[in-house]
Amino acid sequence: MKNKIVFASVVAALLGTAAFAAGPNGMRGHAPMDFATLDVNGDGSVTLEELESIPGTKFAEADTDGDGVLSQAELEAMVSAQMAEMATNRAAMMLERMDTDGDGALSADEMQPADGRGPAAMFDRVDADGDGVLTEEEFAAAAERMGGHGGERGKGHGPRGGDHAERGEGHGPRGQADTDTETTE
Secondary structure (H helix, E strand, O other): OHHHHHHHHHHHHHHHHOHHHOOHHHOOOOOOOOHHHHOOOOOOOOOHHHHHHHHHHHHHHHOOOOOOOOOHHHHHHHHHHHHHHHHHHHHHHHHHHHOOOOOOOOOOOOOOOOOOOOHHHHHHHHOOOOOOOOOHHHHHHHHHHOOOOOOOOOOOOOOOOOOOOOOOOOOOOOOOOOOOOOOOO
């Protein structure tokens, strides 16, 4: 049991130290890190040396001119490649989840929320007095209840951008978003 905990801690630490390879602005969890990637020599097991080599390998891949530093152009290329991979993965997940007729494409109807919630439901939640119009105060109050989402840019997005509600709150699987937007502090 202790060995499993130590191994899990080492893997978590490695993935954290390789944040530059995880995505723009260090967005962890967006770059796939599977066992095959960790098993650098392909022998079916992962050693500490293999784990420790990954950040250097990722850096070397990005350092296309081999000068030991990442230039603006190299950083832009690295981020662009990561964003393209994330977009490809997200599009594939959207098709898998939302393509109800199986034609390999999404229609406007398939792009609508599966649970019937959409702009009208959001409007109704924000229109606090039910008068059919949103005031700036109602909008600000709703943004505050949602932990800053929709308010000032950069707020409500974790340690760099301010407080954030419990991770995952309101961001469940399609059709299962939380209806309670209140957060506790």
